[in-house]
Amino acid sequence: MSDKFGRNNLCWCGSGRKYKKCHAFINEQMEIYRLKGFEVPDQKLLKTKQQIEGIRESGRRNIAILDFIENFVVDGAATEELDRLIYEKTKELRGIPADLHYEGYPKSVCISINDVVCHGIPAKHILLKNGDIVNIDVSTIYNGFFSDSSRMFCVGSVSPQKQKLVDIAKECLDMGLAQVKPWGFLGDVGQAVNNHAEKNGYTVVREIGGHGIGLEFHEEPWVSHVTKQGTGMLLVPGLVFTVEPMINMGISKIVTDANDNWTIRTADGKPSAQWEKTVLVTEAGYEVLAY
Known part of the structure; x- marks a missing residue:
């Protein structure tokens, strides 16, 4: 170089x-x-100042969309209606829903309820109800740059067990993010996430993780949340990826719906929770670009 x-x-x-x-x-x-x-990132994975600003602008829209949809996550809401609202808000912000038609995915957003771990497809017949915990995963393209983040929402009054799962999942994300620093390793993130989940009696999904993002929807590296400290790709300033641990109340095993080949559920039918942020490794630590 x-x-x-x-x-x-x-x-x-x-x-x-x-x-x-x-x-x-x-x-x-x-x-x-x-x-x-050690595994080091390819030079092309390190984003330039201009690219980082583009991803940051995309992330601002992603955040605005999640802020917007919160008031519509209520008892009786059809997930297809939430999908429509998100599509229209994305267009209003001059963005494109990254999910729409991605590898054949039919909707603009993933909405995953209770035992659905991820990739829940919005539908007219799927209605939110009091006591549900819901993950809404929004991904946005703006001026060719990608961002991705998700949040958990509680519908009405949820059980103490579900509320604790949602809270611990958020703590797992935060503890993983705290390990993002230059010259650390991706494995540090997964170790922190898994330790906190296990400490609270939960399990972490192994097969699905975070990913690089920015110029494409999914880039290297793949981000596992069950890794060991000091392993995995070296964290270098300019690297952008998502941290998005999926925390299960029961066993970690998951199953894919054979009818749509998208919806992923817990194998034991117990609830799952996930929070996701897009993060940039900086010279001093990290910056969250979408949450």
């Missing part, structure tokens, strides 16, 4: 600084870790 750009040339990332004052140190550190046998 240094031979190609020259230490006194402007850095490739568009920061306006000379390479030696910008990414030279980062590239040198990555090479040190690579030679020690």
Whole structure:
């Protein structure tokens, strides 16, 4: 990298600084870790200043959509109506729902209720009811940049057991995020998530995790939430990915609905909860780009 750009040339990332004052140190550190046998991100995964701003703008819209839909998550609401509202709000914000037609997915958002872990397809006949816990997972394209985040919503009065699951799932996310720092490892995130879930008697879904994002909907790296500290990809400034642990009240095993090949449920029928944020690794720690 240094031979190609020259230490006194402007850095490739568009920061306006000379390479030696910008990414030279980062590239040198990555090479040190690579030679020690650690997994380091490909250069193309490190977002430039311009790309980060584009993802940030997409994330602002994603946040606004989740803020908007909160007042409509009520007893009796049809999930198909929530999908329509999210589609219209996304268009109003000059965005595109990233979910719509992605690998054949038929709706603009994933809405997952109680034992549905993720990828719940909105439908006219699926109505929210008092006591439900609901994950709404919104993904937005704006000016070609992608963002992705989800939140849990409680419909009316939920049981103490469901409320605790929702709360602990949020804590798992926050503890995972606290491990996002330059020159740490993705495995640090998964270790923190899994430790907290197990401490509270819950399990973490193993087969589905977070993902890189920004220029595409799903990029490298894949983010497991059951990994070990000090393992996995090196966390480098400019890396953007989602942290989105799925926490089950019962066993971690999941099943896919054979009728639609999208809806994923807990194998034992017990509730699951998930929160998701898009995060950027910075030189000082991390920045949440969508929540």
